[in-house]
Amino acid sequence: MGAVHRYSIMGAGMRRLGTTLAALMLAGAGIAGAAGTAQADTDASAVCETGWGSLEKHVWTGGEDGGSYKPPLVDIRTGQHECFDRMVLDFKGTAAGPIDYQVKYVDKLVTPASGEIPVEGGAILQIAVGPNYDPSTGSQSYPGQHGQPLPGVDITGYKTFKDTRYAAALENDVRIGVGVRARLPFRVTQLDDRLVIDVAHSWNATS
Template sequence: MTRRSRILPLLAGVALGAGLIAGPAHASPTRYGDEPFCGQVWGSLAEGQELSTSASVVTDVRAGRHVCFDRLVIDLRGPAGATPTYDVRYVPALAAQGSGAEIPLRGGATLRILVGAAAYDQQYQPTYLPADQGEVVDVAAFETFRQVAWAGSFEGQTSLGIGTRARLPFRVFTLAGEPGSDRAFRLVVDVGHLW
């Protein structure tokens, strides 16, 4: 073994030990002792409020990738101060609104999102209708999401399903305000990459 071939592995070890090759310090996606993944303390049980319909309507569905989780955002519009009700839970299968027909999803688990808001206005004109109901948003490069499907809007409630890699922890919350409007809000669903 040459002197150079002995020094290179030693230098790499020193660089790793000094943190020179480490990833970003703001979100470490590994476990240390009893610390949960990325500091999250989420679970996989149902989250929600008593589901009721409202004057709010769905206007868009978006998704994003983060270091520690994948995120689905449902944009809503409605009266000022009206926070939507929702029920988010893992289910054995996603059922279409109205008919109850099963909608197959890719992945090891199915997370159903039911929002107390229609995707149509008072004249029954759509306020949001995905171009592809089986692929509402493109999640091909996501770590946890495998598919996002539309399950319909019926009697003032809208349903979507997320096919996830496995039954992973999630959290749900609402955010007030949408760019350009102070009377809009968002329902956010984050699903962790790991426990």
């Protein structure tokens, strides 16, 4: 009888030890799960570059005669990214050098011939490029209509872009008015035969 009692006590102790180990394993899994969730939450909050500023950005090229490289504009498209809204201007052919452009915030989108063109939004980013003329065909290279939204561009639901307007300028050059939510940081990058314009969603370091 004594032997049986001794084994019963040992069995109960083993069961308690197993229960304790199982509880510790579950607790450890819970801590690991919580840490994983916190890491996922941290990763989900993107850190965005905000040091672009909002001042005018431009490139002017040309030789002694004042000429400059001006490939014809052929397309404009947009896209949404985690930290910014993007506009891409495509030009005909591969750029042999810097493409002339001027990008700046303006109070109004104005052309000498027609005056002011209304643009919706808290601020207006004006993009000046050109020309909208293909010398190889003698015809218009981009189907923009003066005073109208950019053809084929849908910015519904964008965080920063609120409106777009095409404006024909002098000497077949092009002005584009982009209505944005506010005066926000932007950058301009030339990639071969296109210009990429990114406008941040905010001035903060996170989107």
